[in-house]
Amino acid sequence: MKRFALFISIAFIVSLHGSQLELYRDGAVYTFRPVGSFMGFLPKGSGAECRQETVSLVAAPECPAGVxxxxxxxxxxxxxxxxxxxxxxxxxxxxxxxxxxxxxxxxxxxxxxxxxxxxxxxxxxxxxxxxxxxxxxxxxxKQAASMEPLHLSRGCEGDVKLTIPGRYITFDMLYEADIAGTDAITIVQHLGLTNRSGIDITARSAMLYYRPMHRTHLENPHSR
CATH class of the missing domain: 1.10.287 (Helix Hairpins)
Incomplete structure (x- = not known):
């Protein structure tokens, strides 16, 4: 009987130290270290936390030149x-x-x-x-819900945990199979992200949860 080896990986952008993206069925959580108070052109229903305390998002005309x-x-x-x-x-x-x-x-x-x-x-x-x-x-x-810049209402020394409602960050799976002769098959799973959240996301790790965001029971995520 032939034996087949199965390998699955997720391709993802690796960038900022410590930054992380969590994708749920009904939204996303992006944890990162911001530069200044600017958060992006975020959709309604977005929220921010600094050191486990809620920080309100306020509209302001300032928009960093390098963004x-x-x-x-x-x-x-x-x-x-x-x-x-x-x-x-x-x-x-x-x-x-x-x-x-x-x-x-x-x-x-x-x-x-x-x-x-x-x-x-x-x-x-x-x-x-x-x-x-x-x-x-x-x-x-097509990349943001509005053209109005949003900022943290106060400064944050540390990571910001940004909660983004559903529909604005979605993902698709693409599978590639590499058949090496008759003894092994390598399957690579690619993750394609569509980002309409109004903030450019660069994360060191990503976790996909097949559950709603606020469910208390944690299932095992596909992570990298």
């Missing part, structure tokens, strides 16, 4: 501002042409041509800005 989603939010705001400025200048040209009083016909024609050329340039710029704004905002909201 990827903050950079993308800044780009979106820039395109929105540029589009608004172009529209304002277009309205100004329209008003100027309505009020223009030029006695010489040639001067009126020259003014009209210049105004039309500038108007067309602004119109093109506005259209380009609006296209960039639309797809960048759509892409952002």
């Amino acid at each position: 990827r989603l903050c950079k993308e939010r800044e780009r979106i705001e820039r395109y929105a501002l540029d589009s608004a400025e172009a529209l304002q200048q277009m309205h100004y040209i329209e008003m100027l042409m309505k009020r223009a009083k030029v006695e010489v016909v040639q001067k009126l024609l020259d003014l009209s041509k210049a105004a039309a050329a500038r108007y067309a340039e602004l119109q093109k710029r506005k259209k380009s800005d609006e296209m960039q704004l639309k797809w960048r905002k759509e892409a952002f909201l």
Whole structure:
């Protein structure tokens, strides 16, 4: 009778020292050491703990320059501002042409041509800005529930335990089988994460629990 060896592993991103992600059926718990008070663009129902004490999450406009989603939010705001400025200048040209009083016909024609050329340039710029704004905002909201930065209401010296409700971090399993002749089969289990929580997660370890988050009885997780 042939004997087969079975090996299963989970591929996961390894990064920050001590950080950990726990995935449940109805949510996730991310424990990490933050830099400053910024937590991310978290969905409603998220919660934070510092040293086993609840810390409220508050909205604040500050967004660290080095954070990827903050950079993308800044780009979106820039395109929105540029589009608004172009529209304002277009309205100004329209008003100027309505009020223009030029006695010489040639001067009126020259003014009209210049105004039309500038108007067309602004119109093109506005259209380009609006296209960039639309797809960048759509892409952002596929990664976060809102564009409002959330911060801890007070400082935390140590790890923060962040609780994120369900639907915002999900996972899929992919199995690969490597048949080495007729004596052994190696099966590798890959874990694919979809993160829409509004915070970039880099964890040293991940644990998957096939149970709700607040059930008291702990089942054995698949962990790495």
